[in-house]
Amino acid sequence: MNFKRRAIAAAAVTAVAGAGLLTVQATAEATQPARSQPKDCPSLTLSKGWYGENRARLQQMIDAYGRCGDGGHKGTHRSTYKGTHGSKPVAVFDWDNTVIKNDVGDATMFWLLRNSKIRTPRNADWHTTSRYLTDPAAEALAKACPASRTTLPTGRDTDCADEIASVYGEGTTTGGDAAFAGFDHRRMEPQYAWLAQLTRGWSTQQIKGFAAAARKENLAAPVGTEQRVGTGKFTGWVRYYDQQRDLIRTLKKAGFDVYVVSASPEPVAEVWAKSAGVDARHTIGIRNTTAHGKLTAHLKGCGAVRDGDDSMITYIDGKRCWINQEIYGVRGAAAEQVRPAGKRQVFAAGDSDTDISFLRDATALRLVLNRNKNELMCRAYDNGDRRWLVNPMFIEPKGRLTKPYPCATTGYTERDGEAGPVRRADGSVIPDQQDTVHGP
CATH class of the missing domain: 3.40.50 (Rossmann fold)
Structure with missing residues (x-):
């Protein structure tokens, strides 16, 4: 695993007690010099279509939780x-x-x-x-x-x-x-x-x-x-x-x-x-x-x-x-x-x-393909724990939504079908979000 991948790990796997994230040890490792991975550690082969650092962050997660990493016992079943x-x-x-x-x-x-x-x-x-x-x-x-x-x-x-x-x-x-x-x-x-x-x-x-x-x-x-x-x-x-x-x-x-x-x-x-x-x-x-x-x-x-x-x-x-x-x-x-x-x-x-x-x-990570769905994009763009990855669709991606997502008013569908605000786990309302990750 190269140093860039480890640097991305620092943002991708910040330890938060009780939030189901990687351990403090994993975060500490992210600040240390990179250790080399054996050649047989699985790597993603396709780079086309991935937005920004999404592919690198996915690879970091695979390295951390997979058989070549130290986090493989988290989230097991x-x-x-x-x-x-x-x-x-x-x-x-x-x-x-x-x-x-x-x-x-x-x-x-x-x-x-x-x-x-x-x-x-x-x-x-x-x-x-x-x-x-x-x-x-x-x-x-x-x-x-x-x-x-x-x-x-x-x-x-x-x-x-x-x-x-x-x-x-x-x-x-x-x-x-x-x-x-x-x-x-x-x-x-x-x-x-x-x-x-x-x-x-x-x-x-x-x-x-x-x-x-x-x-x-x-x-x-x-x-x-x-x-x-x-x-x-x-x-x-x-x-x-x-x-x-x-x-x-x-x-x-x-x-x-x-x-x-x-x-x-x-x-x-x-x-x-x-x-x-x-x-x-x-x-x-x-x-x-x-x-x-x-x-x-x-x-x-x-x-x-x-x-x-x-x-x-x-x-x-x-x-x-x-x-x-x-x-x-x-x-x-x-x-x-x-x-x-x-x-x-x-x-x-x-x-x-x-x-x-x-x-x-x-x-660890949540990958979202952007199809302009209100509640999903409100939560993904709010991204309070830095675990959300937004990517345009790989075929015929949607263009930028011109208006903000109505997170603070009608982005959430209640059990009875009525619309309401999208709320975080602590009950606070997510403000309206701009569409920033989209196709051409």
């Missing part, structure tokens, strides 16, 4: 999720628009609609597809999508395809009525959950097959491709970020346990994550309950939420719960709480307000 049982530092990535450009849930939904793979709801009652579906939405869907004995003919029935696409993508009917109501906005996004719930009647392997077909199409399509679904046009391409693949590969070589926690259905996320070096055992997404080998329209619970209650998914506070439960083995209501610093992930990466809670829980 003894996982009970899908079979890993070692004690390693943990890194957690969101998936959509964090490891890849665009959304694999969208890609799968559009494929299902174009290929007529959505089944008629149980008893032809659309309320059975989501406990939060409004009466106007259920009525609009029933009118546009007459019951079928097999699957709905959305590949040729544009009215049905348009109604489902609107409810899923916009959260409204084609007539403009709200499609979902009554949910906790910090634990549930019913539009995301609805995709998983509409896979009812298929097996997990069948859904993986559908996701694989959608993946093949979207990777083959040129950047900028649009696809027609019903009468509408939607994004029709996806790309992996080479920089994130490189980061995941390097973290794993350094001895980190790397997980993906996604608000897409778990079978879909598993299909995509494999090519980024994250296997099914390390991929967590929205999980359906099953009956007779088939997926149901109900969802697995987390923490104090029971299976079939359908009120929490891997979304904001729900991501924290699933990480605590499935990576760290915490059961019951305790999984919904912030864990002690030494029992949390060392590193986290995300791009949206949906990732806020698990990003804040990371104890």
Whole structure:
């Protein structure tokens, strides 16, 4: 490790008692002459696309916590999720628009609609597809999508395809009525959950097959491709970020346990994550309950939420719960709480307000791809503990947001959906923030 990397360490790993950061010893080492690292210590290979000193700070974290450093016992776990049982530092990535450009849930939904793979709801009652579906939405869907004995003919029935696409993508009917109501906005996004719930009647392997077909199409399509679904046009391409693949590969070589926690259905996320070096055992997404080998329209619970209650998914506070439960083995209501610093992930990466809670829980560094999301960017730019790294998206980065982020007034979404100020852990309000890390 060279001296510059160690100098960056001083800013990146300042010791703060009780804040889950590196130890005082690590900070003291940052002021000492650099010691050489063995040649086999893993290093990031790609420099293009990284903003400022982000790549150097990530490398410093890898060196400090990985197998070549002294901090590798911080933020370790003894996982009970899908079979890993070692004690390693943990890194957690969101998936959509964090490891890849665009959304694999969208890609799968559009494929299902174009290929007529959505089944008629149980008893032809659309309320059975989501406990939060409004009466106007259920009525609009029933009118546009007459019951079928097999699957709905959305590949040729544009009215049905348009109604489902609107409810899923916009959260409204084609007539403009709200499609979902009554949910906790910090634990549930019913539009995301609805995709998983509409896979009812298929097996997990069948859904993986559908996701694989959608993946093949979207990777083959040129950047900028649009696809027609019903009468509408939607994004029709996806790309992996080479920089994130490189980061995941390097973290794993350094001895980190790397997980993906996604608000897409778990079978879909598993299909995509494999090519980024994250296997099914390390991929967590929205999980359906099953009956007779088939997926149901109900969802697995987390923490104090029971299976079939359908009120929490891997979304904001729900991501924290699933990480605590499935990576760290915490059961019951305790999984919904912030864990002690030494029992949390060392590193986290995300791009949206949906990732806020698990990003804040990371104890060393938090990588944010700037998609102009209010609460996330308010916290990242406030950067009180110097652990936040902001980077433009690696493909088609957004330009500078001309107005400040409304942190002091409406940047935070309350549980009831109302907007409020973004507050620090001590209750103080974050002032409005300028957008300073962006694309050209």
